[in-house]
Amino acid sequence: MSTNWRLSDSNxxxxxxxxxxxxxxxxxxxxxxxxxxxxxxxxxAFPIFLFIVLIQILLFRYIIKRSFLPFQKAIxxxxxxxxxxxxxxxxxxELRQTAREFQYTIQALEETKKERLQAQQxxxxxxxxxxxxxKTPLTVIRGFxxxxxxxxxxxxxxxxxxxxxxxxxxxANDLVDSLFxxxxxxxxxxxxxxxxxxxxxxTKQFFAQKYPEIVAKKFELEIDIPxxxxxxxxxxxxxxxxxxxxxxxxLKHNPEGTIVFVTFQQTHHKxxxxxxxxxxxxxxxxxxxxxxxxxxxxxxxxxxxxxxxGMSIAQKIVALHHGTIEVVEKPQKGHSTEFRIELPxxxxxxxx
Numbered sequence: 001m002s003t004n005w006r007l008s009d010s011n012x013x014x015x016x017x018x019x020x021x022x023x024x025x026x027x028x029x030x031x032x033x034x035x036x037x038x039x040x041x042x043x044x045a046f047p048i049f050l051f052i053v054l055i056q057i058l059l060f061r062y063i064i065k066r067s068f069l070p071f072q073k074a075i076x077x078x079x080x081x082x083x084x085x086x087x088x089x090x091x092x093x094e095l096r097q098t099a100r101e102f103q104y105t106i107q108a109l110e111e112t113k114k115e116r117l118q119a120q121q122x123x124x125x126x127x128x129x130x131x132x133x134x135k136t137p138l139t140v141i142r143g144f145x146x147x148x149x150x151x152x153x154x155x156x157x158x159x160x161x162x163x164x165x166x167x168x169x170x171x172a173n174d175l176v177d178s179l180f181x182x183x184x185x186x187x188x189x190x191x192x193x194x195x196x197x198x199x200x201x202x203t204k205q206f207f208a209q210k211y212p213e214i215v216a217k218k219f220e221l222e223i224d225i226p227x228x229x230x231x232x233x234x235x236x237x238x239x240x241x242x243x244x245x246x247x248x249x250x251l252k253h254n255p256e257g258t259i260v261f262v263t264f265q266q267t268h269h270k271x272x273x274x275x276x277x278x279x280x281x282x283x284x285x286x287x288x289x290x291x292x293x294x295x296x297x298x299x300x301x302x303x304x305x306x307x308x309x310g311m312s313i314a315q316k317i318v319a320l321h322h323g324t325i326e327v328v329e330k331p332q333k334g335h336s337t338e339f340r341i342e343l344p345x346x347x348x349x350x351x352x
Contacts, residue, residue, distance in 0.1 A: 122292065129309075133175055134172060134176075137169070137172040140164065141165050141172070147161065178309040178310070179309065181241075181313060182312065185238070185316050186316060192235040192320055192321065194233040195234065195235070197233075197236065198229045199234070199271055200226055200228070200229060200230045202236065203243075203264050204225055206240065206243055207221065207243075207262055210247060214247070218256035218257060219250075219251060219254075219258050219260055220257070220258070220259040220260065221260050222259055223263075224261075224264075226265070230266045230271070232271045232343065232345055235320075238320070241313060242341070243275070245310040245311060245314045246275045246339050247275065250279065253279065254277055254280055255279065258277050259278050260277050261277065261278075261335065262274070263276075266345065270342050270344060271342070271343045271344075275338075275341070276332075276338040276339065278334060278336050279336050281336035281337055282327065282337045290311050290327055291311050291315040291325075292312060321343050322343070323342050324341070325340070325341045325342075326339070327339055
């Protein structure tokens with residue numbers, strides 16, 4: 001059965017036109033049959049749809065797994081301390097930036113690992129050095145005191161024994177004090193007490209106070225410091241220790257008649273000290289290790305007055321001031337050993 005519509009009309013020329021519309025009539029039987037056929041199609045279509053989805057999931061999983069395989073291999077190699085580099089060409093374009101970030105992360109972890117290992121080695125060296133340097137004076141103190149207590153020392157030598165015990169006790173006390181200062185300034189929460197001062201005048205006053213000791217040891221002092229003021233911020237008490245340790249290092253390891261040179265200048269927004277001498281010089285091994293605690297060379301180790309921490313403390317103090325200190329590899333003419341200290345200048349504290 002069907003439903004017919006007929007429409008007659010004429011155009012503007014008077015010609016008659018007829019529009020016929022025929023539409024099938026949906027019977028109840030036809031409707032139920034259509035529903036039944038559609039249900040059958042759904043029964044067949046659903047498994048096909050599930051199959052297609054499953055194939056897509058497996059394919060997507062394979063692609064993802066293959067894309068991340070270089071990352072997994074790199075992680076395994078990193079865990080085994082092997083080479084973690086991989087070919088970027090094996091990675092999809094969408095993941096290459098992630099791969100680069102991953103590589104940067106691996107490199108940062110490697111740097112952190114090296115720094116941690118170095119810190120551990122320094123800590124072990126520090127403990128070993130403390131044990132070594134404390135053992136010597138304590139052994140003397142123990143042996144001499146036992147001899148005095150057991151009346152094994154002739155009366156005329158008792159004073160000499162007591163003087164030796166006192167001297168060794170001072171050495172041990174100085175080592176403990178230096179160790180305490182070393183640990184204190186190394187602590188992350190340690191803060192400087194900075195003061196705005198005339199650096200030129202400060203340096204002059206320091207060496208004016210140090211001059212009698214330098215002369216007493218039959219050394220000479222030559223100073224080259226500008227007459228005009230030069231301002232900066234330093235922790236005066238701590239920076240005294242830096243200059244003191246460098247000068248003492250020169251006085252201990254050079255013969256009489258050695259000249260100590262002191263130069264200060266301000267340039268390129270920096271405060272620069274040059275502390276040098278024309279003594280016996282420094283071996284390359286000592287120069288390279290001089291800022292490491294207790295590994296400053298055999299000369300320091302055999303010096304009963306050296307505790308092996310002085311130059312390491314000096315370096316840490318300079319670092320706290322955001323500066324640098326180095327032993328110049330090739331000193332300028334007339335210098336055998338040359339220390340160079342550079343501290344940044346505050347923009348408001350230039351030469352006035």
